[in-house]
Amino acid sequence: MNRIQNQPINDSDSIYRKESNLLSSPPIAMLQTFAPPPTLISGMHMLTRFLDVWLYFNPTNCIMTTCALIHSVNHIWSLVMHLAACHEASITVEEDDPIYTHVMAWLTAHVSTSRLQARTAKGGQFCIDDPASMEEYAAATKNGIFNLIEYQKALRPKYEIHLGEHNFQFQGRSFWIRRGAEDYFRPDTAPRQFTVDKNEYIRISCWGKSTIPIQEFLQETKRLYLDQEGTKIPIFKAVHGVWGSRWKCAIVRHARHIDNISLDKSVKTPILNDVREFLKPTAAKWYANRGIPYRRGYLFHGPPGTGKTSFTLALAGTFGLPIYNLSLGDPTITEEKLLQYFAELPRRCILLIEDIDTVAISKKRDSEGCQRNNNNNPQNNNISLSGLLNAIDGIISHEGRILVMTTNHPEHLDPALTRHGRVDLKIYFGLATREQISSLFINMYSRDYDEDDAGGEKRDLFREKITAAAETFTGFLPTGKFSPAEIQGFLTLRKNSYLKAVMEVEQWGRDTLAAREVNEAAITIL
Numbered sequence: 001m002n003r004i005q006n007q008p009i010n011d012s013d014s015i016y017r018k019e020s021n022l023l024s025s026p027p028i029a030m031l032q033t034f035a036p037p038p039t040l041i042s043g044m045h046m047l048t049r050f051l052d053v054w055l056y057f058n059p060t061n062c063i064m065t066t067c068a069l070i071h072s073v074n075h076i077w078s079l080v081m082h083l084a085a086c087h088e089a090s091i092t093v094e095e096d097d098p099i100y101t102h103v104m105a106w107l108t109a110h111v112s113t114s115r116l117q118a119r120t121a122k123g124g125q126f127c128i129d130d131p132a133s134m135e136e137y138a139a140a141t142k143n144g145i146f147n148l149i150e151y152q153k154a155l156r157p158k159y160e161i162h163l164g165e166h167n168f169q170f171q172g173r174s175f176w177i178r179r180g181a182e183d184y185f186r187p188d189t190a191p192r193q194f195t196v197d198k199n200e201y202i203r204i205s206c207w208g209k210s211t212i213p214i215q216e217f218l219q220e221t222k223r224l225y226l227d228q229e230g231t232k233i234p235i236f237k238a239v240h241g242v243w244g245s246r247w248k249c250a251i252v253r254h255a256r257h258i259d260n261i262s263l264d265k266s267v268k269t270p271i272l273n274d275v276r277e278f279l280k281p282t283a284a285k286w287y288a289n290r291g292i293p294y295r296r297g298y299l300f301h302g303p304p305g306t307g308k309t310s311f312t313l314a315l316a317g318t319f320g321l322p323i324y325n326l327s328l329g330d331p332t333i334t335e336e337k338l339l340q341y342f343a344e345l346p347r348r349c350i351l352l353i354e355d356i357d358t359v360a361i362s363k364k365r366d367s368e369g370c371q372r373n374n375n376n377n378p379q380n381n382n383i384s385l386s387g388l389l390n391a392i393d394g395i396i397s398h399e400g401r402i403l404v405m406t407t408n409h410p411e412h413l414d415p416a417l418t419r420h421g422r423v424d425l426k427i428y429f430g431l432a433t434r435e436q437i438s439s440l441f442i443n444m445y446s447r448d449y450d451e452d453d454a455g456g457e458k459r460d461l462f463r464e465k466i467t468a469a470a471e472t473f474t475g476f477l478p479t480g481k482f483s484p485a486e487i488q489g490f491l492t493l494r495k496n497s498y499l500k501a502v503m504e505v506e507q508w509g510r511d512t513l514a515a516r517e518v519n520e521a522a523i524t525i526l
């Protein structure tokens with residue numbers, strides 16, 4: 001025993017034996033030796049072998065052993081990752097889900113990362129002016145004239161976190177996200193042609209087997225987003241591709257205050273009351289108990305520029321509802337897709353179909369049962385009237401939605417489309433009454449003054465003056481002759497001087513009516 005222990009380490013025989021053993025092993029066999037099942041023990045074993053080889057400093061052995069070591073570390077790493085995945089909870093959010101916007105807004109504000117992506121040119125919420133930059137620019141401009149280049153100098157570029165992995169802390173807990181994008185083929189307008197597009201997603205993860213911490217995080221991002229951006233309305237458009245049809249947020253707009261819509265109380269109040277009643281928390285149960293489908297339909301009809309679309313936006317703002325805008329004239333929409341769009345509506349939203357009379361399918365049938373059409377109307381041969389009716393109130397149609405259809409010609413619509421149950425209220429938006437003309441005037445001139453920090457007395461005096469001027473202004477215009485859009489156009493051109501508006505309105509009214517008569521005569525002759 002002692003003899004063996006005292007044997008010198010650099011015994012040439014033993015060195016030779018070790019070296020010849022190593023050199024005689026073929027590389028594959030060596031790799032096999034070094035690639036046992038991925039366990040920690042095998043990793044340790046290889047480390048010992050590596051050091052062993054290193055001691056003898058043979059370059060070939062070193063390279064081979066390093067390769068084997070890397071291979072083995074890979075195995076160990078996959079094992080660790082596998083174990084980690086078993087203890088990782090995650091939630092994936094797709095780009096078309098509103099939660100995606102909430103999470104992105106939170107991450108952009110709270111995650112500091114060295115990898116950012118510029119988003120200045122992107123649409124959606126970035127279309128809205130940044131009020132801070134605009135105010136900064138307004139204060140800096142000497143002459144008050146807007147210049148886009150100068151404004152862009154003041155505008156802070158928008159960034160958001162880049163695709164890839166990022167870590168963050170939320171309420172003292174570690175989370176990590178993967179923001180990724182998958183390619184998909186989007187059909188072009190040209191037949192059988194496709195464009196490659198990207199579909200983004202975010203996967204949020206944390207340690208543990210429960211997704212509750214992630215759900216809490218998502219709840220918080222939604223709350224913060226709605227606190228800050230709740231006054232804006234997301235407007236969704238239908239998009240379609242080979243992956244299916246879905247709604248995508250096309251733009252976010254500032255909600256228009258309902259008071260800014262000049263409508264007679266007899267028009268405004270019944271709709272507001274009806275929507276309020278429909279959205280009551282107890283309403284869904286009331287409908288269910290009576291077996292009545294929980295949905296509501298309105299037909300807004302009247303001449304162009306009377307506020308049908310603006311009022312819909314204001315309704316959405318008042319009740320915090322998103323708008324889903326569907327264009328039936330789109331030739332790529334089939335009945336199947338239409339059903340899918342209706343089925344995918346969220347529980348409370350406004351589904352807006354504008355100018356429904358311009359789509360051939362919604363038109364009255366003639367005596368032979370054919371739909372009336374003329375060549376100017378957009379044709380969509382993929383949808384029949386029964387397909388549309390089925391989508392509106394069929395079994396698959398979603399509950400809780402408010403359907404708003406607008407038209408200039410309700411008399412052209414097929415009665416089946418507007419029968420009770422599909423359309424619950426038909427509201428006429430007429431040309432401006434005295435009350436509307438006056439409120440358009442007051443709305444144009446008093447608002448900025450109200451917002452100013454002017455003293456109460458001064459403000460009251462100004463309001464009195466404006467109210468008196470509105471009376472005079474209204475007296476110069478015949479009622480029921482001009483659309484609110486026309487009057488708003490006239491006032492906007494004179495927005496800096498209400499006195500100028502009062503002085504010029506009579507002449508403008510006469511000229512406009514005369515020009516209209518000439519146009520109508522020209523159309524009759526044609």
Ligand SMILES: Nc1ncnc2c1ncn2[C@@H]1O[C@H](COP(=O)(O)OP(=O)(O)OP(=O)(O)O)[C@@H](O)[C@H]1O
Nearest residue numbers: 260261262263303304305306307308309310484485
């Ligand atoms: N009643 C109104 N009160 C305030 N503004 C109005 C009103 N009606 C129209 N306007 C203004 O006129 C413009 C056009 O209005 P809007 O698009 O809502 O009309 P519409 O009835 O939907 O027209 P169309 O039938 O051509 O679609 C908007 O800028 C809006 O501000």
